[in-house]
């Protein structure tokens with residue numbers, strides 16, 4: 001099928017045309033665009049901003065540190081100017097977003113995460129309400145742009161980077177999600193071959209099933225991750241006086257936007273060629289060096305401080321506890337694969353728990369199978385923490401079957417208290433496992449019992 005036909009089919013099947021229609025009268029209007037500060041969110045934001053501008057509107061982009069859009073933040077931003085529409089991109093599909101729709105003429109959510117609760121009132125594009133199609137918000141933004149008759153090679157590239165950032169395309173191991181195949185064949189292969197070609201070079205954070213090959217795409221996406229703080233606000237302001245006032249998420253977005261007018265991808269052979277073409281090579285090089293150092297240090301910490309806590313079905317659950325550990329989730333994906341080698345036939349769920357410098361606790365899960373649903377685990381953990389300590393604005397959790405996060409941030413919940421709730425959840429899982437209580441097991445994300 002042609003990519004355009006695929007897009008049309010998806011819009012018809014999912015009733016997304018209303019969302020597309022809502023862009024058509026955006027001329028001279030002001031749009032407030034919240035997008036996630038990870039590579040997918042940044043690239044999705046750049047595509048959506050361009051789309052608003054293509055229709056003659058103006059978009060103000062915000063990259064808040066919390067994943068879900070907090071009502072207080074939304075209200076504060078809306079009070080600063082008069083906006084006709086809000087777009088929330090790659091920031092979850094959350095039931096309580098429905099409570100925001102009356103704050104503005106149009107409230108649009110574009111997202112690929114499995115929903116938390118039910119969204120009925122928002123203008124929504126999300127293919128993962130029922131099933132699960134591996135993709136990215138950058139790709140959904142690109143589909144929307146394509147449906148509306150816009151696009152460019154640069155937008156194809158941005159969609160690709162977001163897909164890489166969220167693991168939907170893995171050119172180093174020849175794995176491309178079914179949901180993006182038509183796009184990949186038509187727009188990427190034959191055009192961006194120098195970017196998706198396998199090369200022997202430093203393995204990136206994306207090389208966790210093998211470490212032999214990478215691609216320039218993997219390297220560029222990792223670089224955007226490093227520069228933008230990766231959605232985890234891994235910032236280097238305190239390391240270097242020259243970086244002390246830098247807003248890294250904004251720098252990453254600005255670099256992505258600036259490259260639209262300097263897109264010499266054909267001449268890119270190495271990551272350094274790419275960096276040289278960006279709008280701020282010196283700062284980018286500096287941040288990337290800090291990132292690589294942190295990465296190596298975290299891998300060393302994992303190998304010294306990880307232990308097996310329980311085996312559920314054929315999934316070995318291992319736990320790491322650390323204090324102020326940078327890059328934990330990404331390095332955890334690579335370490336998770338080392339654990340898998342040790343576990344032999346068994347699958348692995350690696351749970352990392354980090355005491356954050358700001359006082360919060362960060363739980364990060366990486367799995368080699370969907371046997372225990374990481375996203376359900378984290379949303380259950382967050383729900384229990386909220387039930388006990390309140391503060392829904394600070395405590396959040398959720399994610400994909402293989403990768404998920406839960407953070408307590410500034411909720412004031414201590415490390416010990418958070419760990420108690422975590423241990424309670426693990427104990428309830430053990431009980432459900434022993435009793436074979438299917439309903440309870442399903443609720444707890446123990447999908448291996450299905």
Ligand SMILES: [Mn+2]
Pocket residue numbers: 040041090112136137166
């Ligand atoms: Mn995403």
